[in-house]
Amino acid sequence: MHQLTLHYFPKSSCSRKVLLVLLYKGIPYDEIIVNLEQGQQKSLDFLRLNPHGQVPVLQYRDHIIYDSAVINEFLEEKFPEPPLLPQDEVERAKVRMSTVYADQVFYPHISRILREFRKPVEQRNQPWIETELAQFKNNALLFLEQSLQKQANSFLFGSFTLADIAYAPGLDTLLCISGLTLEAYPATRVWLQTIRQLPAFRKTLSLSCSN
Numbered sequence: 001m002h003q004l005t006l007h008y009f010p011k012s013s014c015s016r017k018v019l020l021v022l023l024y025k026g027i028p029y030d031e032i033i034v035n036l037e038q039g040q041q042k043s044l045d046f047l048r049l050n051p052h053g054q055v056p057v058l059q060y061r062d063h064i065i066y067d068s069a070v071i072n073e074f075l076e077e078k079f080p081e082p083p084l085l086p087q088d089e090v091e092r093a094k095v096r097m098s099t100v101y102a103d104q105v106f107y108p109h110i111s112r113i114l115r116e117f118r119k120p121v122e123q124r125n126q127p128w129i130e131t132e133l134a135q136f137k138n139n140a141l142l143f144l145e146q147s148l149q150k151q152a153n154s155f156l157f158g159s160f161t162l163a164d165i166a167y168a169p170g171l172d173t174l175l176c177i178s179g180l181t182l183e184a185y186p187a188t189r190v191w192l193q194t195i196r197q198l199p200a201f202r203k204t205l206s207l208s209c210s211n
Contacts, residue, residue: 006032020204110171117178156191
């Protein structure tokens, strides 16, 4: 048994964020699958771990940590190699600001769209999906594209960081499920293709697509 146990669901984008850090850093861990489709996150046993009923949850010895961004910050501090935050304190702050934007603006769009796609086809509100996708593209996705266009390489802050991890799994899932493409967002397309080639990211894949 390892000192870390991850409670997660493979199809959960937030779970994949934490998996990506664990795999990228080569951190040993035990895993417990929480099947969201079967409602296991609402069980009393799981609610004792996270009263919000959300995955992922990380157990470190006798300690419980939840929220993917908080877990990833903990993992970065506990296992600093290879680094996922810049050495410069200002650049670290910029990475953290980017992860906050991802959690507060980028992901809510994706979550709402995916929630609608999980419904049976005959129950989906397709006009609403199209409107929400348009808002996502014109705001959050455009912001990511413009941020990437300012960089000299494929990553948001020079090297692969927690900021890239904050965006990539959710966007990857959205592309797989919604049919959205990145033809109008070339910098984002190259960025995601680069991240998809990382061995750690490939191991987190629960869906496959060729966008």
